[in-house]
Amino acid sequence: MSWDWFWAPEYAPARFVVRRLLALCYAMGFLCVINQFPALLGTNGLTPAPRFLRAMSFRRAPSLFHAHYSDRFVVGCGWFGLLLSAAAFLGLTDSLPLWASMAVWFVLWVLYLSIVNIGRIWYSFGWESLLLEAGFLAVFLGPAHTEPPVLVIWLLCWLLFRVEFGAGLIKMRGDPAWRNLTALHHHHETQPMPGPLSRVFHHLPGPLHRVEVLANHFTQLVVPFGLFAPQPVATTAAVIMIVTQGWLMLSGNFAWLNLITITLAFAAMDTTLLGWVPVGALTPGSAAGTATPLWHRAAVLALTVLMVVLSYWPVRNLLGRAQVMNRSFNKLHLANTYGAFGSVTRVRFEVVLEGRGAEDEQWYEYGFRGKPGEVTRRSPQVAPYHLRLDWLMWFVAISPSYGRGWLERLVVAMLRDERRILSLLRHNPFPHAPPRHVRVRLFRYRFSTPTERRESGAWWVRTPVSELIPAVSLDEVTPDD
Template sequence: MDWFTDPGAWLGRWLFTRGIALVYLIAFVAALRQGRALIGTTGLTPVPRFLERVPWRRAPSLFHLHWSDRFFAGCCWVGIALSAAALAGLADRLPVAGWMVLWLVLWALYLSIVNVGQIWYGFGWETLLLEAGFLTVFLGPAHVAPPTLGMWALRWLLFRLEFGAGLIKMRGDRCWRDLTCLAYHHETQPMPNPLSWWFHRLSPRLHKVETLANHLTQLVVVFGLLLPQPVAGVAAAVMVVTQGYLLVSGNFAWLNALTLVLGLSALDGRWLAAVLPLQPPDALSSPDWFLAVSVVLAVAVAGLSVGPVRNLLSPDQRMNTSFDPLRLVNSYGAFGSVTRVRRELVVEATDDPQPGPGTVWREYEFRGKPGDVRRRPPQWAPYHLRLDWLMWFVALSPAYGRAWLTTFLDRLLDADPATLRLLRSAPFGSDRPAAVRVLLYRYRFTTRAERRATGAWWHRTYERQLVGPRTAAGRGSLSGDG
């Protein structure tokens, strides 16, 4: 049975399980803080309305059995408690069966949230967390020898994640092939961070180096993951470095953090032992039944990988696609196309009951997305600001907001406390405005000279009114002035 265990992967497993516990913790905290306003009973896209039209077989979730805002919050609190316990190392003290139950509950709770989360949970890092979280069930606590097949399943996930991202770029926007995409990406990405301005201002030659390094990592180096150590460790180390680079240049929720953690799991254990003051137990157990379960897992993953592999090989490759309602084995990818021009929605309110040409409008400030041109882009990742991300998509196409944008504006007219908590500030605090509207602006990063002269990070130009003015008395459908 020695072939089925890999004691040398003990530290890699330790790093991975601590890392994914932290990601789970962040994900459940985000769900607790934002869930009521986004998908609660009176949220922007209410779960009860979703459950009426979507059956269990299409979206398995505990909330098909019972829904209330209080029950949803309770599930989030259970997830927070269990992930915090795992992060603190308490899960490693459990017997194997207890370990499996703890991680299975975490996975089931988060699957339940994602499957009713609708557009707010339609991001690739949600399915990535679910797939990685399910594999964690079968890795075992610290006193058990890491199962070889379980650790290889993590490598297979990392391979598909990176290779899929590389292929979608080469099959997508031409700028990836001529190495110019990163001349735009740092400025137009959904939510820039404090260093994005500096990355955008790198020379065109360095942008091409960035792009080429990305291609080499995702299309060439990635195959090293499928080889024995130390080659797999070298490939994983390259991915850890590249994901760290992405972490400091943008805000992509926990996508880069979780990918980095997957990379740590594939590092050579001898390298980790040289830098981490941790020692495995003198005797690592290997229950036969647990190893048998790992074999069943490997067979299941192989079978469920058929759809994702076909998708990888297809010229019509789809990004971030699930092939089963449990989201066990998925396809990934990001930025098959890159936006050249950044547009932002600016939401404003007034206390004037009859808005006209002389009306004074004041802005709502969002937590993460650009608004005030003098405000430096903040750091939020690995936390996920779902409303801010969707506002970026609506700026690309108003169709992304068809199901919820007017409801959001109505909540602002009502000064709904849950909705206002999603924002950084409201122009009238907890008081109701008389009218709201949405304007569309073109944003770009300032030049170095503009930055020195004005202190502004952004320059913006008004384009048009997208919605409104919308008043409490005249609530209607999405409209604009064209």
């Protein structure tokens, strides 16, 4: 039997781009582990992972850390993952034999899976599962000196289809604001993590907001079908998605969601646009376009069958009336369902934490790295990096129940001056001694108008709403807190 159908040499440049951008996404994930995991999930973190590991079996949460856990070991895994990601980004894995290149990508997947499966609420975002599913498929793409398997290219396109089409459906089903084209009258202001240009986008004319929504519907509900059309239609569909994702990157901070979606879009491009990519230059002296051995072909066929079978659950979810978004149907995070912003909040609320010293009646605000706080501070560009605490604070502002079990712990950390946890913040108003009291307040925020901006220099205008946690001192904290 001829295997000519199995190979897609015209997608070698696409593989080059996909694997490098995917390595960059992995790097962002492991950098978050290094910088944030000990404070969020470490032994003395906000929600300690060791407690979870003691209560959860390996079968229910597959993770290397069932065998051994320590904060240092997790951070070490983060550094190892970051090192492997950098090697993959630089193309060093392309000079390896097929089995070794696959091993590197498999280790990346296992490491990140191990972290996500014990990360609980801090790792419950859709882009975690998206990175894992894309990363697992990338294991089978092969290095640059081999022919790209067409089945894996199709599986990457199928993943992108579910990401975009699922997001489009959940919008149309979930909130009338998407159907009447008014969603972006609110979204730029109320999204979880505004960026430096979000205020500009918010103040665009109303008719342009409607055009944005229409363009979004077209990109997510119509264009995805073009991914499976002959070239150059598939490439055109991919370009439209990339432009749309670039627009989203400019208008807000969504961790690596936009970057990884762009990454997947490149999988649909052949040499029509990517012919300039110097894939052969990466492996001097090697035979570019070598067919892979039979064991690899068998593995790709097995992967395809597995993904077809597992796709039953996300397809059923897409077609069902009770569609959910960002759901994993198995603990390996393969063949997931995706979606974003099925509902749009109309009003922005923010949680503000304040402290007061023993000899001072004035309250001083703690500053977060990404989320809105000080009204004169412009929202920074954070993505593709992910500030997990800042994102969860947005959910707490919508419903305080999201902070159950860790918001009080954050208050205690401020009272005890626990520097590891406070390192998650941008500004600690008590650098020399902890505050006597800490309180948690809820404010309503809105972007300042152009006139207000000129007169006061304020980026935001805020008004107090309520007190989530009244002033508390360390004397009132129980030992278990």
